[in-house]
Amino acid sequence: MVTPPVRRSALDLIGDTPLVLLDGPSRAAGCEIWGKCEFANPGASVKDRAALWIVRDAERRGALAPGGTIVEGTAGNTGIGLALVANALGYRTVIVMPETQSREKMDTLRALGAELVLVPAAPFSNPGHFVHTSRRLAEETPGAVWSNQFDNIANRKAHIEGTAEELWAQMEGRIDGFTCAAGTGGTIAGVGMGLKAHDEAVTIALTDPHGAALYNFYAHGELRAEGSSVAEGIGQSRITANLEGAPIDTQFRISDDEGIAWVGRLLQEEGLCLGLSSGINVAGAVALGRQLVAAGRKDARVATILCDTGFRYLSTLFNRAWLEAKGLRVFPWLA
Numbered sequence: 034m035v036t037p038p039v040r041r042s043a044l045d046l047i048g049d050t051p052l053v054l055l056d057g058p059s060r061a062a063g064c065e066i067w068g069k070c071e072f073a074n075p076g077a078s079v080k081d082r083a084a085l086w087i088v089r090d091a092e093r094r095g096a097l098a099p100g101g102t103i104v105e106g107t108a109g110n111t112g113i114g115l116a117l118v119a120n121a122l123g124y125r126t127v128i129v130m131p132e133t134q135s136r137e138k139m140d141t142l143r144a145l146g147a148e149l150v151l152v153p154a155a156p157f158s159n160p161g162h163f164v165h166t167s168r169r170l171a172e173e174t175p176g177a178v179w180s181n182q183f184d185n186i187a188n189r190k191a192h193i194e195g196t197a198e199e200l201w202a203q204m205e206g207r208i209d210g211f212t213c214a215a216g217t218g219g220t221i222a223g224v225g226m227g228l229k230a231h232d233e234a235v236t237i238a239l240t241d242p243h244g245a246a247l248y249n250f251y252a253h254g255e256l257r258a259e260g261s262s263v264a265e266g267i268g269q270s271r272i273t274a275n276l277e278g279a280p281i282d283t284q285f286r287i288s289d290d291e292g293i294a295w296v297g298r299l300l301q302e303e304g305l306c307l308g309l310s311s312g313i314n315v316a317g318a319v320a321l322g323r324q325l326v327a328a329g330r331k332d333a334r335v336a337t338i339l340c341d342t343g344f345r346y347l348s349t350l351f352n353r354a355w356l357e358a359k360g361l362r363v364f365p366w367l368a
Contacts (some may be wrong), residue, residue: 037360044121047074047081048195052203057302057317058295062322064333068315071202071340072307078341079196080107080266081217084114086191087180088122092184102127102177106167108137108216108266110341111182114341116145127174129167131155134265139169154327157270184274188219189226196220197227206231210335212238212285212317214310215247216269218276225280226252236325239284240317240337241333242292251284262289263349263359264309266340270295283324287316290362295319296343296350297364306343309350314338 051070058066071079080229091097091235102125112128119126130139131154132277142149149168164183171179182188200208211228215221225237241248243260245268246327250256262268269276292312299305299315312322318337325333349355 037364042121043075044085044118047085049116049199050098051073052200053167053305053339055299055315057298058319058322062319062335063326064322064331064335066315066318066322067334067336068305068311068318068339069196069336070109071338072342074114076110076117077345078110078114079220079338080110080115080341081114082134082191082195083182083188083217084111084180086187086195087182087185088115088118088124090185090187090190091178093179094342097124097178098176099123100176100295101125102174103180104167104171104174104177105129105180105182106163106165107182109134109142109345110266111180111217112142112149113138113145114362115180116142116147120146127167127170127177129163129170131163135344135346140267141345182219185218186219186274188217189223189275192220192223193227193230195340197224197230200224201228202230204336207334207338208232208334210236210238210318210321210331211239211337212321212335213300213314213338213340214240214242214264214278214317215245215269216267218269218279220327221281222275222277222279224279224338227279236282236321237280238317238321239281240266240314240320241284241286242313243286243288247276248284248286251281259286260288263361264289264292264313265266265346267310267313283321285317286322287313287320291311291316293350293362297362300343300364301366305339307339308341308343310340314340 074081242262296312
C-alpha cells in the first residue's frame, strides 16, 4: 500500500496533480492520450498554479506587503485560485470578471470572500474590458498589486518549473506530444518550454477554439479570428507576454460541438466530469495523436490538460435550456 503524501501547508496542495490514461481518446487517436488532472488542485483548476506563483513573485519583489490587496481581471478560475492563496497568506482579493461567465464561478468567488466586480463583456480594445478595469482598480487601491496574469511571466514559470517537470517525471521521459488551449498562454508556453528543455523532439501543439486568433497566427502569421465559442477561460486575440517565444510546432482548431462531444464521452464512459475547455483540449490531443501516428510514431504518447471540474458549469454546459439557446448539442441524459 502506498502512503498518501503529507503536506505541511494548504498551499503545498497546489500542483503534483495526478496523470490519468484516457481510454476513449486513446482508442480514437490510435495511441496513448494522457490527461493531467488539474481539477485536483484546491481551487479545482489549473489556474491555482499561476495564482501561487504570481503571489509569491509579488512578495519576493516587495510589491505585496502584509495585509495588502490582490486585484485581477479573470474569467473566474484564476480569481478563485488567487482568493484561496490570498486567504492562506492574509491578503484581500478584488476580482473583476465579465458578467457572461458562469454563475457558479461568481458564487464561488463570493463564498471565498473575494470582492467581485462584474463588467459587460467587451473586446480587449475597449477600455471597459475586464483586464483594463482591473488594472485601474489596482492603481486606485492603496496597498494593492495587479496580478496581471496575461502579461506576468510568473504565470508561465509556474508551468516551466511545475507542470512540465511533473509531466516529464510522471511519463518517465517518454512523451511525444503535448497540447492545450491558450487563455493567458501561460500553460501552453510554460509546459512547452519546460518539455523542450528536456527533449526538443517533443511536439507542442496549440489547440484553439473558434473565435480565437492564435490558430491563424501560428498557421499563417496573422492574428485573425473566425467563428465563436462559448468556452470560458480560453481563446486569445493577441500575443501576451506569456505567449512570447512559445515553442508551438503545430496547431488545431476545435469546435465547441467537438469539445462537448468529448465532455459527454469522458463523463459517461470514464466518470470524469469536466468543463468545455478540457473537452476541447482532449479533442486537440486526439488530433495530435492521429497526426503523430500518421507520421509513423505508432507508439506515441500525448498529454493534455484537464483544466477544471464540470461542476463549475452546472448552469451552462450541463443545463439543457442553456445548450438549446446556444444551438449546441444536448447531452442525451439531459434531453
